[in-house]
Amino acid sequence: MPSRIVKAVRRVGARVVDGVWRFGVASRFLFLTLAYSATSFRRFHLIIKEIFSTGVLSLIIILVSGLFVGMVLGMQGYDTLQRYGASESLGVMVALSLVRELGPVVAALLFASRAGSAITAEIGLMKATEQLSAMEMMAVNPIARVVAPRFWAGVISMPLLAAMFSAMGVFGGYLVGVKLIGVDEGSFWSQMQNAVDFQQDIVNGVIKSFVFGVAVTAIALFEGYDAPPTAEGVSGATTRTVVTSSLAILALDFVLTAFMFRGEV
């Protein structure tokens, strides 16, 4: 019996050590990516090509999701607010929910599922088919040529996608609240403009989405680069990207919200 307990404790210890070691390797990888970023910016067309893959190709899912999230918020918000005779505050509720929380967080979760998994699979396959080794053989640094452009493309795309998600969501809330249910249009917009602060709400939302962009892209790139060069390894890395990124987004969101809106909530 005691030996079982010892073994269990040892396993937990080994997992913790493994986790810390992986975190160290990932941090070193991120540092190298940042160090080679200048090379990528000199060849900006590489970043543009990656913005197309990560940003433009994620556009449809972001816009459609934003619209539906805003429409649901409009419907549920009206249902709750009209019980207190405050249905005119619907605009405030929809806008603050989207700009502060749902916009950056849901857009980042969708970005992790759509673009993050694609980045991991692409780099994992490049590793499995020895394209990265071939680059090294030709004296081309794979971090400067493959990783850094994808990193900056993700970091640039994420805040833009989150802004489009929020704007589309507000439009969805307007469609349901004003056009479908009949909330007064003037009150909807004026109360929203009175309550939403540019600095406190919108800029903080953009900062959040920027941080999520860094986290998701760094995780996706590291998982792809670190993936075992087999079909099973690449599929496992893709799954890990989505799981780790989603958890990182939610944890970071809590920390950032605690810092940004302390005393406000």
Place this chain on the structure above:
Amino acid sequence: MERTTIDLWVGLFVVMGLGALLVLALKVGNLGGVNISESYAVTADFSNIGGLKVRAPVKSAGVVVGRVAEIKYDAENHEARVTLKLDRKYPFSKDTSASIMTSGLLGEQYIALESGGDSVVLKEGDKIKITQSAVVLENLIGQFLYNKAADSGEKK
């Protein structure tokens, strides 16, 4: 896909993203509203500020004329000291009164200013002397019950 097509799509994507940010700033946020670039600060003491927050609007006749800049607790008078930043375009008389009001039933709290008849106007660092605190619902209910009990006692 050709490089020019990719460039076009990425350009469109960036323009759409920046456009969305602009919509959020001007249509959703208050950037297009009152821009208090030049302002003067005045203070007002309240015995209770309720749920008033920093950046809450300061209104006069329903028009936003400033924002709440700071809320502090005055340990000497045991009152809340609120600093208001008022737009320099709007002068207020020295005997202006400030009240804490609520917009709607569940709305945010704001400060309403009512100008008096004094010809001297408020300047940077002045203090608004006539103030009315936020209405505390518990106090109102307590007063109502007390009056009700007093009425029924008199009838007996």
